[in-house]
Structure formats: C-alpha cells, structure tokens
Amino acid sequence: DAKTTQPTSMDCAEGRAANLPCNHSTISGNEYVYWYRQIHSQGPQYIIHGLKNNETNEMASLIITEDRKSSTLILPHATLRDTAVYYCIVRVAISGSARQLTFGSGTQLTVLP
C-alpha cells in the first residue's frame, strides 16, 4: 500500500467547507484512495473512495489530482459533529480477499462554533 501523508490537525469554522489534504506520491495505477473518520471513541466510519475521477456522496466530495499524487476530502458545510480524526488510506481493491486496512495517525479536524 502506498504511503500517505496528512497534516496532524486542522481547524474549520462551523458552516464553512473543510478541505482535508492527503499526499500519496507513490500511488500505483491500481490503488484507490479511501477516506475514513473516527469520531471520539467510536468505530471508524467509511466516508468515500475513488480511483482517479472526482467522487461525491451525501457525506463528502473527493478530489484527486490528475497525476493522482494527492487528494482532498471536502466536507462542504462542516458541523460540530464532523469533529473527528480523518484517515486517508491508499490500497488496491481485491474482491475475494479480506486483507487488513491500515490506519495511520490521520488528521484531527476540529470544527469550531
């Protein structure tokens, strides 16, 4: 799995967009970018994933650069409930396999009132 680099912490004002960056310069062509988050003391929660096209769902948008060496998770209108640690994980998707997902240190996002 490609190594990822994320800022340790970020703040965002409530109601504003939160943009969380992730660098993955060694990503290979068949590796996806996954985002999870962990609200304090809860289980990690899947947010979104993508290969090379930008993706959007009800939770967030994922913007992947054309060279795929970095990506940004966007929470369009952050709320206090979005305060969490956000993890960027890069890995291949292999159906028929139950391989481990490795969580790094992530980015602590604090949404301020």
Added chain:
Amino acid sequence: EPEVTQTPSHQVTQMGQEVILRCVPISNHLYFYWYRQILGQKVEFLVSFYNNEISEKSEIFDDQFSVERPDGSNFTLKIRSTKLEDSAMYFCASSARAGANVLTFGAGSRLTVL
C-alpha cells in the same frame, strides 16, 4: 441503515480470565474483521475472516486470541487468558463482496483488564 452490533459495550475482567467479545455483522456481508485501539493510540488490525477461515492476522493476534463464526450471524473474538495490556477498545467490522476495503465498523467493546 444496516449496522454492525457489538456486545458487551464494556467489560471489566481480572487478569488471566477468558473473555469473549461478540459481534453481529451486517447480514449479507462476507468479510469480517477485528481491530483494536489502545487508549490514545492508532487503530490496529487484529484479524480478518472470510469463507470460514482466517484470511490474515497481525502479530498481535497470537495464540491467546481466536475467532469463530459459530452460526450464520455471530462473529466472536476470544481472549483466552487476558493480560493488562489487552485493555483496549475492540472494534468488529464487516464488508460486502464487492469493494472489500469498504468496511462498516461497530461501536466497539471496551475491555478493561484489572
């Protein structure tokens, strides 16, 4: 929305005792996992399970740990003889056939070993 259910939410045990943590994965999921998180540390992978056998396990998952899917709905983690350092939050997760990296996690079971 379907969810992964874990019991108990909190268990306190004496060192050396056996503990069983239980999980009910999402019903149509085929892949099952246990992770743990020691207070203030990263989420760590323990074991994954597919097609009634262990797919992968970490160094943490030694002979003191075992997993079982005793029936069509439950997935259990057993710690045979608990140590102080086993105190942690244990998370069960499951995933469906396609996109095996999209896991749904339970709320966790907090284990405190005294």
